[in-house]
Amino acid sequence: MFLNCCLxxxxxxxxxxxxGEVDQYTPIEKIDRGGQGEKYIAVDTLKNQRLLKIPNNSKxxxxxxAFYVLDSILKEQDALRTVKHPSIVELKDVSKAKSEPxxxxxxxxxxxxxxxxTSERPYPVQLCVKIATELCDALAxxxxxxxxxxxxxxxxxxxxxxxxxxxxxxxxxxxPGKTLRCFMGTPHFAAPEQIDRKPExxxxxxxxxxxLYALLAGEPPFIGGSYRVVCKQLKEDTPDIxxxxxxxxxxxxxIISKATRxxxxxxxxxxxxxxxxxxxxxxxxxxxxxxxxxxxFDSKGNEKISTQTxxxxxxxxxx
Numbered sequence: 001m002f003l004n005c006c007l008x009x010x011x012x013x014x015x016x017x018x019x020g021e022v023d024q025y026t027p028i029e030k031i032d033r034g035g036q037g038e039k040y041i042a043v044d045t046l047k048n049q050r051l052l053k054i055p056n057n058s059k060x061x062x063x064x065x066a067f068y069v070l071d072s073i074l075k076e077q078d079a080l081r082t083v084k085h086p087s088i089v090e091l092k093d094v095s096k097a098k099s100e101p102x103x104x105x106x107x108x109x110x111x112x113x114x115x116x117x118t119s120e121r122p123y124p125v126q127l128c129v130k131i132a133t134e135l136c137d138a139l140a141x142x143x144x145x146x147x148x149x150x151x152x153x154x155x156x157x158x159x160x161x162x163x164x165x166x167x168x169x170x171x172x173x174x175x176p177g178k179t180l181r182c183f184m185g186t187p188h189f190a191a192p193e194q195i196d197r198k199p200e201x202x203x204x205x206x207x208x209x210x211x212l213y214a215l216l217a218g219e220p221p222f223i224g225g226s227y228r229v230v231c232k233q234l235k236e237d238t239p240d241i242x243x244x245x246x247x248x249x250x251x252x253x254x255i256i257s258k259a260t261r262x263x264x265x266x267x268x269x270x271x272x273x274x275x276x277x278x279x280x281x282x283x284x285x286x287x288x289x290x291x292x293x294x295x296x297f298d299s300k301g302n303e304k305i306s307t308q309t310x311x312x313x314x315x316x317x318x319x
Contacts, residue, residue: 076091091105131215139167177200208259216245221238222236238260240253
């Protein structure tokens with residue numbers, strides 16, 4: 001339900017799309033045409049792999065749509081020039097194609113977390129806690145600069161092949177305190193005030209809580225069409241995660257509940273506070289947060305057939 005589609009094109013087709021105006025970057029694969037532009041894997045003159053994110057150049061694009069895409073690319077530039085963190089995608093360069101700016105980002109070898117929540121098999125609670133903790137650490141750095149991300153969800157979190165996370169897609173980021181002209185974001189993971197066009201830093205905390213819920217449950221708490229989901233996000237409390245996954249400890253369920261309160265004042269005051277709560281929860285039940293299980297994914301994010309690893313007395317088995 002949340003997997004991003006991938007489209008692989010021959011190099012000649014990609015070069016034709018750019019019509020040669022790619023500066024020092026040579027496109028290799030087109031991997032996505034999403035709401036915030038087109039994405040290409042490319043190499044620079046030193047043969048370093050990069051991810052290019054450019055505006056859609058289709059003649060079918062409306063003027064308002066073209067403005068939105070360009071605005072998202074410029075917002076991402078502004079945010080990533082300011083925010084630097086090991087768990088946040090790095091902006092390597094900015095350039096132009098057909099006189100329009102595009103972003104040159106680090107190429108991340110791994111997969112987005114949509115793959116985890118669409119898996120038929122439950123994943124370890126420890127792994128989900130580790131992901132959520134690293135996510136909150138990244139958000140804490142974003143919030144230090146008085147910026148919100150604006151679209152925190154599993155599809156915007158990459159898991160690298162060595163088990164680290166990277167928060168990506170800053171095209172909806174912004175400064176709190178402003179009323180937007182329309183709702184921007186993903187309804188399944190959006191806070192009520194964000195749906196009301198008034199996103200705050202605390203909106204990211206709400207989205208982080210729903211992301212953790214989705215990782216543990218295999219789906220977000222509210223599913224269905226956008227209108228139905230929006231109504232539930234505005235009116236209904238987040239269901240107890242233990243109804244979906246009884247293996248979730250009580251205090252972890254409370255963390256999700258607090259992060260996703262409808263009133264901003266009832267949530268965690270900061271992403272740092274939520275990260276600390278997650279660390280305390282983990283220490284109460286597990287010996288270590290270093291619970292990434294090397295070998296349980298291949299390079300495309302697919303589970304391997306049989307993997308065993310023991311971490312400070314905890315044994316996880318995948319068969």
